Amino acid sequence: MGEAIAFYTISAFILLFAVLVVSTRDTVHSVLFLVLDFLFVAALYVLLGAEFLAAIQVLVYAGGIVVLYLFVVMLVNLKRPPEAHQDPHRRTKVGFGLSAAVLVELAAIVAYGYAGPAPTPPAAAALPVTGNTEQVGWLLYTSYLIPFEIASMLLLVAMIGAIVLAKREL
């Protein structure tokens, strides 16, 4: 009961702030609502018993990535309006297309997720370690080693790519 109330309250806040992110005129305010949104998502993780993920969510997203967003927003000249595209309804069309895609996706999840058998949870109970962090680490370095390594390679490539793009001469 208490858990349900907490879940719905937190979800309501997440949705509210998500709407505010896209509807606020001032870009800095919009980035700030994004931070609040991430903090509430972290609260949702705590509710699910994933403390490690919650701390990482705050550390990486709220405390790291969005700070960089804020830097960019503060340093870019936003007074100048963006140049109009040739097709004035382009944004509406793309928005409709994306919304329709998300809707289909959600419908598919609801349809197949409930009809089929419940997905077997990863063998969390069989892990030789206890504690949230230890279990995440164990799974990352055993069952999910290859995705983990690929993700880290991707990040490295992205970092080097950013340096190459930003530096005129190396």
Next chain:
Amino acid sequence: MIDSFVIPVLKIAIVLNATLVAVTYMVLLERKVIAWAQSRLGPMRVGPYGILQPVADAVKLMIKEDITPSRADKWVFTAAPIIAMVPALIIYAVIPFGPEVSLFGRQVTLYITDINVGLLYVVSVASVGVYGIILAGYSSNSKYPLLASLRASAQLISYEVAVTLTLVSVILMAGSLSMVSIVRAQEMSHVWFGFVQPIAFVIFFVGGLAETNRSPFDLPEAEQELTGGFHTEYSGMRFALFFLAEYANMIVVSSVATTLFLGGWLRPFPNVAALGFLDIVPSWTWFLIKSFVFLYVFIWVRATLPRYRYDQLMRIGWKLLIPLAIANLVVTGIVKVILAS
């Protein structure tokens, strides 16, 4: 009821009040120590040897006029000091001041909570504190605060990397992220981690100086260049909140350094039985003494060292501390694997 509600609330109230009193007296201590270092007397007028000076300061700040610049972004301007202050205070939730003790016939733990991800919690909450500084500079709608806040946030983000990497080597030593378990691990291994991880200890301390915007890394508050810093446009109690946050952060860094590197609440040489008579001293006293030593060194450094230039600051952070921290982490891992096999 008492165990799940009354005692935690009491502990939170005590910790918050003690912190705020400690912060006000830190300001007096700083003024006194710097005065002595410069052959002055420091505050002497309010109370004997000026010990009531913090009270006078607090009253002065509270009754001062609170001004919001007319072109400021009002909501963000109001929120910024609060955003700076809150993370500095909620970190105390996981700092262990002592082990479990019996108080009035009841087992009471001398920490508010001991969560499985304690150290990560400290790092992530501290990383949110940077918003207070960025937003203060941005919302003031004024040149110097904006410059100062950009400096401050670049500095915080850079040094956060080095500090977090040193924390990882401590986590490797302790095998846990919980603050209480880290102190217990030091008790088990009969040595404070400061002695086995001297490089991490030094990097943590230097990074701590930079993260709290303390001298010699106090560029965000370089009065000569920035007419103050990110808080130039703030007045009255809002200005005071930034200072409270800064000093509260200093106490946080000292407490975390004590917990990770100086054995937390453990007495010196916890394995030497001959020093057993030291156990009469309550454990939290050791914690407070060690933290106080750190705070004193913070002030001492400020009285001694001149300020770095901005490029020097960035070079130290990225080209010296971070590579050293990574090397230290790799060596720690290798040694740990060798010792385990």
